[in-house]
Amino acid sequence: MNAVIEVDGVTRRYRSTTALDAVSVRFEKDVIHGLLGRNGAGKTTLMSMITAQEWPSSGDVRVFGQHPHENEQVLPRICFVREEQQYIDDARASHAFAAAAMAFPRWDQEFAEQLAADFKVPEKTRIKKMSRGQRSAVGVIIGLASRAEVTFFDEPYMGLDAVARQLFYDRLLADYAEHPRTIVLSSHLIDEIAHLIEHVVLLDEGRVVLDEPVEQLRDRAVTLVGRADAVGELTAGRTVLQHEAMGRTARTTVLGGLDDGERRRAGELDLDLLPVSLQQLVVHLTSKTEQHEQHEQHERHEQRERSA
Ligand SMILES: Nc1ncnc2c1ncn2[C@@H]1O[C@H](COP(=O)(O)OP(=O)(O)OP(=O)(O)O)[C@@H](O)[C@H]1O
Numbered sequence: 001m002n003a004v005i006e007v008d009g010v011t012r013r014y015r016s017t018t019a020l021d022a023v024s025v026r027f028e029k030d031v032i033h034g035l036l037g038r039n040g041a042g043k044t045t046l047m048s049m050i051t052a053q054e055w056p057s058s059g060d061v062r063v064f065g066q067h068p069h070e071n072e073q074v075l076p077r078i079c080f081v082r083e084e085q086q087y088i089d090d091a092r093a094s095h096a097f098a099a100a101a102m103a104f105p106r107w108d109q110e111f112a113e114q115l116a117a118d119f120k121v122p123e124k125t126r127i128k129k130m131s132r133g134q135r136s137a138v139g140v141i142i143g144l145a146s147r148a149e150v151t152f153f154d155e156p157y158m159g160l161d162a163v164a165r166q167l168f169y170d171r172l173l174a175d176y177a178e179h180p181r182t183i184v185l186s187s188h189l190i191d192e193i194a195h196l197i198e199h200v201v202l203l204d205e206g207r208v209v210l211d212e213p214v215e216q217l218r219d220r221a222v223t224l225v226g227r228a229d230a231v232g233e234l235t236a237g238r239t240v241l242q243h244e245a246m247g248r249t250a251r252t253t254v255l256g257g258l259d260d261g262e263r264r265r266a267g268e269l270d271l272d273l274l275p276v277s278l279q280q281l282v283v284h285l286t287s288k289t290e291q292h293e294q295h296e297q298h299e300r301h302e303q304r305e306r307s308a
Pocket residue numbers: 014017018019037038039040041042043044045046
């Protein structure tokens with residue numbers, strides 16, 4: 001393992017909000033990571049710490065083994081693409097690309113121009129006057145053509161239509177295959193990016209709740225589809241993540257994998273076994289807190305009823 005980013009016990013407080021709560025996580029060299037979590041989970045805050053745009057309240061961040069803040073050895077090797085990127089007044093896409101060419105030593109101008117044509121970024125329009133999707137495309141192009149050793153894309157798709165998003169995913173994968181680098185992609189469109197990412201870091205309320213290679217997630221849950229009574233037999237007593245019944249057919253997703261005996265039985269019962277989607281797993285893992293609160297509320301209510 002070769003971590004290019006090491007985050008150790010990082011906490012970030014904003015007055016009464018704890019955006020990150022003792023987060024420790026590593027991002028490995030030349031791996032595409034998905035940084036996932038609900039709104040307000042702390043994803044942008046974590047990326048801002050690593051890219052030296054913010055300071056942690058406590059804890060330690062190292063990139064390439066060094067502290068990134070005001071570090072000229074580190075900063076040109078990091079690119080952070082975010083929605084609210086500010087560009088200088090009157091700048092056109094070509095000006096933004098020229099600035100990026102100065103900032104990033106591995107910048108590929110030809111690639112940037114090819115991407116600008118692919119995304120149909122208007123040449124003459126000022127970035128300020130561009131549509132939201134066109135502005136996002138400028139950011140995405142800078143992220144790709146910078147070829148920075150560490151590149152963060154923080155929800156880069158805002159305003160991009162489905163065709164442009166697909167273009168981004170295709171170009172990202174193709175360019176990554178030729179120029180491997182560390183990529184961290186934050187997105188709410190989990191199913192859309194699931195095939196791109198090799199490792200998932202999931203934040204919930206400022207804490208890491210999952211930090212795992214995508215391959216391993218397959219064993220975390222399974223979906224059984226078939227006759228309702230047969231599905232019921234194999235899912236009895238297990239934690240159900242999702243259940244749908246359609247007439248005599250059921251589709252049930254349960255936590256945990258099936259052992260060899262259970263798989264054989266599923267075959268005998270003519271059940272289909274499907275891997276769980278990343279989206280389903282993320283929803284399950286990040287709604288736990290609410291489930292817990294609801295449970296606590298219920299318990300308090302019961303207690304009041306009993307003592308009344
Ligand atoms: N500058 C700030 N001042 C005060 N609170 C902040 C600041 N930046 C972030 N926060 C708070 O920290 C928490 C985490 O915010 P953050 O932007 O990191 O979440 P996120 O996971 O990126 O969310 P989203 O998916 O909605 O973009 C939120 O509760 C947010 O309100």
